[in-house]
Amino acid sequence: MTVTVSMTLNGKKVSADVEERTLLVSLLRDHLRQTGTHVGCDTSQCGACVVHVNDRSVKSCTMLASQVDGADVLTIEGLAKNGELHPMQEAFRDNHGLQCGFCTPGMVMSALDLVANNPDPSEREVREWLEGNLCRCTGYHNIVKSILAGAKAMRKGG
Amino acid sequence: MSATGIGAAVRRKEDYRFLTGNGRYLDDISLPNQSYAYFVRSPHAHATFTVGIEKAENAPGVIAVFTGADIVKAGLGGLICGWVITGKNGEPHKAPPHPLLAVDTVRHVGDPLAVVIAESYAQAKDAAETVEVDYQPKAAVTSPTAALDNSAPQVHADAPGNLCYDWEIGDKSATDAMFNKAHHVTKLELINNRLIPNAIEPRSAIGDYNSGTDEITLYTTSQNPHVARLVISAFVQLTPEHKLRVVAPDIGGGFGSKIFIYSEETVAAWAARELKRPVKWTAERSESFMTDAHGRDxxxxxxxxxxxxxxxxxxxxxxxxxxxxxxxxxxxxxxxxxxxxxxxxxxxxxxxxxxxxxxxxxxxxxxxxxxxxxxxxxxxxxxxxxxxxxxxxxxxxxxxxxxxxxxxxxxxxxxxxxxxxxxxxxxxxxxxxxxxxxxxxxxxxxxxxxxxxxxxxxxxxxxxxxxxxPSAVVGSLGAGVGLYESAEIRFNPTGNVTVFTGSHSHGQGHETTFAQLVSDKLGVPFDNIDVVHGDTARIPFAMGTYGSRSLAVGGSAISKAIDKVIAKGRKIAAHTLEAAEEDIEFKDGNFTVKGTDRTMDIGAVAFAAYVPHNYPSDELEPGLDESAFYDPAxxxxxxxxxxxxxxxxxxxxxxxxxxxxxxxxxxxxxxxxxxxxxxxxxxxxxxxxxxxxxxxxxxxxxxxxxxxxxxxxxxxxxxxxxxxxxxxxxxxxxxxxxxxxxxxxxxxxxxxxxxxxxxxxxxxxxxxxxxxxxxxxxxxxxxx
Missing domain, CATH: 3.30.365.10 (Aldehyde oxidase/xanthine dehydrogenase, molybdopterin binding domain)
Known part of the structure; x- marks a missing residue:
């Protein structure tokens, strides 16, 4: 059976007919061709699929598409405005916070949720917040540095 | 040191696309009329089996089900190991067959024995549940020391005692002599634990067949697309090398695990030709754990x-x-x-x-x-x-x-x-x-x-x-390949540059480092240089990325190509500036007649090479496009x-x-x-x-x-x-x-x-x- 899911994705109204069992990440990637959100595991551990649903970070591999009907969804594709990177994206770039880039969208989306609730996190708080995001390339060193720098830039900006 | 030259901490070129969700990883690619593969894998570490596929063939959305027998019938070879080790006994290592799909025996949990191809991934996975495999489980051995016991279950009939090789290096008697005169001997029993690579991007492949040209394009998560092409052509004998294009786009980490040629991508390439439709496979993480080659142990x-x-x-x-x-x-x-x-x-x-x-x-x-x-x-x-x-x-x-x-x-x-x-x-x-x-x-x-x-x-x-x-050294030690690297530096008529490299980048930042190298040595602005890798149809034959070799070997190939560009540029400049070639100096992107202000920048040289109206055509070919292979010393x-x-x-x-x-x-x-x-x-x-x-x-x-x-x-x-x-x-x-x-x-x-x-x-x-x-x-x- 198919269901119709309508939502606001990165500020635009979108709608798709999907099988009931479709996951949010599959709706984004396979149906809407927004492939910036990645799948790195099948147990909700790696965090490569983190997006925001109604301003909260969620693992999009762990939600059914039908659960976001009527919701406001933000993905990595929705952050940069007119080609200008969001300060958190810019901080990752400045601090070499990514290597292969596969975990990066999830890291950035996760970091933004942290900073939304804790604008001035300590290094320890950042490291603990990233419990649900795996990276194999960076040793997290520069990701942590990037998030601290991004948070700082966002405080200045706000 | 310039802001973008050698030694500078330049921000990476590749980051903008990765940070905005515009990376193009393998699973991001979808081809028209694509089908989906799901592999049936052994739940047993060791078993003989028979397989029935009728139910699965008739399941909703199923296009085809293939087993090991189909691979044998198609005449495809197995996977190979490319380095022959000669043991103490002077004999080569035991190399038992490695079929793409197991035929009658499975030898580890996750060993693939059939593939279901369907209109959707969910249908392929559902149908795989209906493949009837009758397993006769057998005793298994997992520990390397236990495997050497006389009573251990045997993995391969043609590797008695489970021994692949018994090899040595060094001078045993000289070492014994040293131990005899030692004041103290320290002894340790050490276990180097087995690791699972876990690149965050799971392995993935799409086979795509063009019946008009009889060419197969294989998109695959590979650190070395030409090596994959060579093995799949020359050893699996899927199709001749010139009919196989291997593309490795943005890859989400490798760490070695994406060097190797695996069953899944090979089967996807073959099945695409059989079905005349693109066949896509992406590993679930559980499959990565079971099938990405492990390390250490x-x-x-x-x-x-x-x-x-x-x-x-x-x-x-x-x-x-x-x-x-x-x-x-x-x-x-x-x-x-x-x-x-x-x-x-x-x-x-x-x-x-x-x-x-x-x-x-x-x-x-x-x-x-x-x-x-x-x-x-x-x-x-x-x-x-x-x-x-x-x-x-x-x-x-x-x-x-x-x-x-x-x-x-x-x-x-x-x-x-x-x-x-x-x-x-x-x-x-x-x-x-x-x-x-x-x-x-x-x-x-x-x-x-x-x-x-x-x-x-x-x-x-x-x-x-x-x-x-060094190819000669590794060849003498049993390697089946040479281990050089290739590069090409192609100036475009308007002076910007495309660098083609055999060193695949899957997180290492080659697009930046190699551009720095070229910018520094040729004086071309960093932003005017793009680096291309990961496509056998675009880059010269190459050995790929592993063993921390990209800059030392791949970068050295680029350096050789740079030298050739400068050598040709000097001739062009000498002709244009009406000077002797030996009087031309090259520095910071400018060819200058020694001791004068007569100068020509490398962009102008490139233009002269592609629009050769005033050009030494009797001694030089047009164009500024140099390639090089580098074999390390x-x-x-x-x-x-x-x-x-x-x-x-x-x-x-x-x-x-x-x-x-x-x-x-x-x-x-x-x-x-x-x-x-x-x-x-x-x-x-x-x-x-x-x-x-x-x-x-x-x-x-x-x-x-x-x-x-x-x-x-x-x-x-x-x-x-x-x-x-x-x-x-x-x-x-x-x-x-x-x-x-x-x-x-x-x-x-x-x-x-x-x-x-x-x-x-x-x-x-x-x-x-x-x-x-x-x-x-x-x-x-x-x-x-």
Whole structure:
């Protein structure tokens, strides 16, 4: 059976007919061709699929598409405005916070949720917040540095 | 130094696309009319089987179901191992067949035996449930030492005793003589734990057949697309090389696991031609755990003989290496030429002997993983040295210093085949001692003690052989391929540049580093240079990325091509400026007639080459497009000392890494920001091995117990301390850039440093990796 899911994705109204069992990440990637959100595991551990649903970070591999009907969804594709990177994206770039880039969208989306609730996190708080995001390339060193720098830039900006 | 030239910490070109979700990883690609493959895999470690596919063939959405018998009928060959090891007995290693799909016997959990191809992934997966496999389970063996028992279940009929090879290197009698005159002998039993690579992007492939041209395009998560093409063409015999294009787009990490040629991509390519439709397969993480080639898995007995003053006289090492159920692409060379040849370490040890038995077991194939052999070697050498210092009651850094190969002793011929080219080992050690404030350690230890904690310090003075490798040398050692690299520098008429490289980038930042190189040497603005890799239809034949070889070998190929561009540019400029060629100087992108202001920039030279109205057409071809192959003269030998301090909570056994310093020597550095990032990542991999990671199989059933991120200890952000990175520069004397390679250093150095620190803290002679709180607590209580 198919269901119709309508939502606001990165500020635009979108709608798709999907099988009931479709996951949010599959709706984004396979149906809407927004492939910036990645799948790195099948147990909700790696965090490569983190997006925001109604301003909260969620693992999009762990939600059914039908659960976001009527919701406001933000993905990595929705952050940069007119080609200008969001300060958190810019901080990752400045601090070499990514290597292969596969975990990066999830890291950035996760970091933004942290900073939304804790604008001035300590290094320890950042490291603990990233419990649900795996990276194999960076040793997290520069990701942590990037998030601290991004948070700082966002405080200045706000 | 310019802002974007060699030595500058330039921000990466590739980051914008990755940060905005515009990377193009394999699973992001979808082709029109694409079908989806799902593999039926063995739930048993060892079984014979028969398979029935009728139900599955009739399931909704199913296009085809193929079994091992179909592959045999199609006349396809199996997967191969590309490096022949000659054993003590003078015979080549045992190379049992490795079918793309098992025909009547499965040999590890996850071994594929059929593939279901359907209109959707869900339909393929659902239908796979209806494939009827009648298994007759058989006894399995997973431990490498158990596999050598006479009574052990046999993995392959044509590898008696499960032995792939029994190999040796070094002078046994000279080593025995050294042990006979030793003042002290340190002995250790060491297990190098099996690791699962876990690049965050799972492996994936799409086969696409063009019936008009009879060409197959295989998109695959490969670190070396030409090697994949060669194996799939020449050995699997799917189709001739010129009819197979292999594309490896953005790849989400490799760490070695994407070097190898696997069943799934090969089957996808073949099935696409059979069905005349694109066939896509993407691994679920569970499949990655079961089928990405694992790493390490050694059981070793090692001994170090010392004289009274602490000088190393001899080393004896005996290792059993687990190769898993089948030989992966380069499996055989990892525990031999990438391992035993590094037993010299940084030391003047006078005689060395190492023997390696490599065995088959009912486990996932084992092959190169970040460091590949060299972490295992460093672990042996540096655990022995640290333990010897404790037994001899000498300072661990002092003992190393009196045994270091002196900085003026290069080139240095080792006892185990390699010739070290350059190094300054004492320099790195001094750097590490300073960074970690070794002098202040005893005070910090007292402070920790006052707080009820045990503090320890550990070193690892590692060496690696990178930049693999001179083709003639590896050929004489059994490699089936040459290990050069290729490059092409193509100026466009308007003066911008496309660089084609055989070195695939899957996180290393080649698009930036190589552009820096070209910008620096040719004076073309950094933003006007793009780097292309990962497509056999675009780049010259190439060997790909592994063994920290991209800059040392791939970069050197680019450097050679740059020299050719300059040589041709000089001729063009001489003609245009009406001067003798030998009077033309090239500097900062300008060709100038010596001693004059008559000059022509390289953009103008490129334009003249493509619009040759006034051109030396009688002696030069038009165009400015130069290619080069570079075959290295030797390996490169990055080395250094890592040091760390830990605090152990004696009540819980929890290890807290308090400080980590990395003092490395990578030769010349092009982009220090990228180099530091590589060190961080490598150290994290090594800390993961020492503290958290370890693949576990149930010994009786051969079930993979660590088959998900919930069971396997992947390092997370809260494990790590701030990692302090410092470098010294001893240039590599034999490549044009003086570079050595940095991608694996951390993974090679870290495990020994961390285990040395933990055992120092708890006063134990040994602890088996991963040093989990339980093991540390038990060791502490046993020791106490």
């Amino acid at each position: 050694h059981v070793t007995h090692a001994e170090l003989a010392l004289d009274k003053s602490g000088k190393f006289l001899g080393m004896k090492v005996s290792t059993v290496a687990n190769l898993g159920a089948y030989l992966s692409t380069f499996a055989t060379c990892v525990p031999t030429y990438l391992y035993a040849t590094l037993m010299q370490g940084q030391y003047t040890t006078e005689a060395i002997y190492c023997e390696v038995k490599a065995v088959f077991t009912h486990t996932t194939p084992v092959d190169a993983l970040r460091g590949a052999g060299r972490p295992e070697a460093t672990y042996v050498v540096e655990r022995l040295v640290e333990q010897a210092a404790r037994e001899m009651k000498m300072d661990a850094s002092d003992l190393r210093k009196i045994n270091f190969i002196p900085a003026d002793a290069f080139p240095y011929q080792t006892q185990v085949a390699l010739q070290y080219d350059s190094g300054n080992y004492a320099g790195s050690m001094d750097q590490a001692l300073k960074l970690i404030d070794y002098k202040g350690f005893s005070k910090r230890k007292e402070q920790s003690k006052a707080e009820g904690k045990l503090r320890g310090v550990g070193f690892s003075a590692y060496i690696e052989a990178c930049g693999i490798a 030797n390996f490169t030998f990055p080395a250094g000392t890592h040091a760390c301090e830990v605090e152990v909570d004696p009540d819980t056994g929890v290890v807290d890494i308090v400080k980590w310093v990395a003092a490395d020597d990578f030769g010349n550095i092009v982009n220090p920001m990228i180099v530091e990032g590589q060190v961080h990542g490598g150290v994290a991999h090594g800390i993961g091995q020492a503290l958290l990671e370890g693949c576990q199989y149930a010994p009786d059933s051969g079930q993979l117990l660590t088959g998900s991120f919930m069971d396997y200890g992947m390092p997370r952000a809260d494990v790590f301390p701030d990692i302090e990175v410092a470098t010294q520069v001893t240039p590599c004397p034999h490549n044009p850039l003086g570079v050595k390679g940095c991608g694996e250093a951390g993974a090679i150095a870290a495990p020994a440093a961390l285990v040395n620190a933990i055992t120092d803290a708890i006063g134990a002679s040994n602890i088996t990796m991963p040093a989990t709180p339980e093991k540390v607590w038990r060791a502490l209580n046993a020791a106490g």
